[in-house]
Amino acid sequence: MKNKITLKKILYFVLTLLPVLIVFILLPSLPEKIPVHYNSYGEINRLGSKYWCLIWPIVTIIFALIFQLLKFTKNKVANAKPYDALSFGLLFVFNLFNIIFLYYSFHPKKLGIDNLTSALLSIMFIILGNFMPKLKQNAIIGIRFSWTIDNETVWYKTHRLAGFVWVLGGIIMLPLCLFVSNSNSNIILLIGLAIIIIFPSVYSYVIYKENQGNLNE
Numbered sequence: 001m002k003n004k005i006t007l008k009k010i011l012y013f014v015l016t017l018l019p020v021l022i023v024f025i026l027l028p029s030l031p032e033k034i035p036v037h038y039n040s041y042g043e044i045n046r047l048g049s050k051y052w053c054l055i056w057p058i059v060t061i062i063f064a065l066i067f068q069l070l071k072f073t074k075n076k077v078a079n080a081k082p083y084d085a086l087s088f089g090l091l092f093v094f095n096l097f098n099i100i101f102l103y104y105s106f107h108p109k110k111l112g113i114d115n116l117t118s119a120l121l122s123i124m125f126i127i128l129g130n131f132m133p134k135l136k137q138n139a140i141i142g143i144r145f146s147w148t149i150d151n152e153t154v155w156y157k158t159h160r161l162a163g164f165v166w167v168l169g170g171i172i173m174l175p176l177c178l179f180v181s182n183s184n185s186n187i188i189l190l191i192g193l194a195i196i197i198i199f200p201s202v203y204s205y206v207i208y209k210e211n212q213g214n215l216n217e
Contacts, residue, residue, distance in 0.1 A: 008084070015091040016064040019057040019098040026102060027053065034105040053105055056098035064091060070140060083141075085134070089127035096120055118177035118185040122170045125196065129166030132159045143200055147208035154208045162200035169196040 027050065036048035067087040100116055135142050137155045142148070143162055148155045173192045177185040
C-alpha cells in the first residue's frame with residue numbers, strides 16, 4: 001500500500017511540474033514574440049512576450065495546490081478516490097494545453113487553435129462526468145444547491161445523471177469541435193456547456209420536489 005501511495009505522489013508531482021520543466025527547456029529557443037490571441041477565424045491578432053508561455057505551468061501548479069488543500073477538508077475520506085481521479089485527469093489535460101500553446105508559439109500561423117482548445121475542454125467534460133457519480137455529498141465540489149447538499153438521495157440521483165450527461169456531451173462535442181470551422185467550435189462548446197449544466201440542475205430540482213411530495217403524503 002505504501003508503494004502505491006508513493007507512486008501516486010510521484011506521478012502527481014511529475015504532472016504538476018512537467019509543464020514548468022518543458023517551458024524552461026524550450027524558453028531560450030522561443031521567438032521573442034509569440035501569438036497570445038487569435039480571432040474567430042484562427043488568425044493571430046495579438047503578439048506578446050515569450051514569457052506568456054509560463055501561463056499554463058502557473059495554472060497547473062495553482063490547480064494542483066488547490067486540490068491538495070481540498071483533500072484536507074472534512075470530506076477527505078469520503079471523496080479521496082474521486083478527488084484523485086479528477087485531479088490526475090485534469091492535470092493531464094493541462095499538460096496537453098501547455099504542449100499546444102508551445103506548438104503555436106513555435107509555429108505562429110493560422111491554425112484551428114479554437115478547435116483544439118474546445119476539443120480538450122470536451123475531454124475535460126468526459127473526465128468530470130466519470131468523476132461525478134462517485135462524488136459524496138460535500139459543500140465544495142459538485143452540483144451544489146441547498147436541495148442537493150441537504151438531501152443525500154437528491155445528491156446521488158443528480159450526480160448520477162450529471163455524470164452520464166457530461167460524458168455523453170463531451171463525446172458528442174469532441175468530434176464536432178475538431179471538424180467544424182474555428183469560430184463554430186466555440187459556439188458548439190458554449191451550447192454544449194449550457195446544456196450539460198442546465199439539464200442536471202433542473203433535474204435535481206424536479207426530483208427534490210418529487211421527494212418532498214412523497215414525504216408529505
